Amino acid sequence: MKNDCLFCAIAAGEIPSNKIYEDDQCLAFYDIAPQAPVHFLVIPKAHIASVAAIDGGNSGVVSHLFEVIAATAKKLGLESYRVVSNIGEQAGQSVLHLHFHVLSGRDMTWPPG
Ligand code: 5GP
Ligand code: ZN
Numbered sequence: 001m002k003n004d005c006l007f008c009a010i011a012a013g014e015i016p017s018n019k020i021y022e023d024d025q026c027l028a029f030y031d032i033a034p035q036a037p038v039h040f041l042v043i044p045k046a047h048i049a050s051v052a053a054i055d056g057g058n059s060g061v062v063s064h065l066f067e068v069i070a071a072t073a074k075k076l077g078l079e080s081y082r083v084v085s086n087i088g089e090q091a092g093q094s095v096l097h098l099h100f101h102v103l104s105g106r107d108m109t110w111p112p113g
Contacts, residue, residue: 002047007097011045021072025061028072037105038076042069048098050087069102078104084112 001008009015010029017029020040031039044061048054054062073081081104086093 002097005047005097006095007043007099008047011043020076021068023068025064026068028068031101035101036103036108038078038081039101039103040072041099041101042072043097043099049096050093050098051085052087053098065100069100073102073104076104078102080104082108 001012006015010017011027017027019027019029021028024045026042026044028040028042031041042065044058044065046058046061048058048061069083081102084101084103085099086101
């Protein structure tokens with residue numbers, strides 16, 4: 001756990017979240033400022049700063065995160081959804097702990113803004 005990391009604190013249960021799914025490796029919870037009718041985040045419990053910090057030593061959890069995304073979307077009955085991860089300030093990353101946004105329930109535009 002990294003000190004002063006919001007999502008490490010959420011993963012540890014120190015800050016409450018509206019959880020959808022949890023296991024020993026990851027957590028899925030609703031975004032506090034939803035950008036679509038359904039908007040949740042899937043994070044590893046171990047601190048990884050962003051997609052840019054994924055390497056051979058920590059990538060095992062990433063396939064698990066995508067399994068959880070697929071299973072959670074199915075559980076919520078989502079037929080169409082978008083998975084997004086912002087890397088760095090210009091792309092809009094505001095929390096420096098790896099997370100995948102899952103957005104659903106409205107028409108999406110392409111390319112994203
Ligand atoms: P980013 O901007 O890094 O791509 O995504 C961070 C996301 O975390 C944002 O969508 C923001 O609304 C969400 N967020 C920030 N603080 C909290 C919080 O305390 N609880 C929850 N559930 N989501 C948060
Ligand atoms: Zn963290």
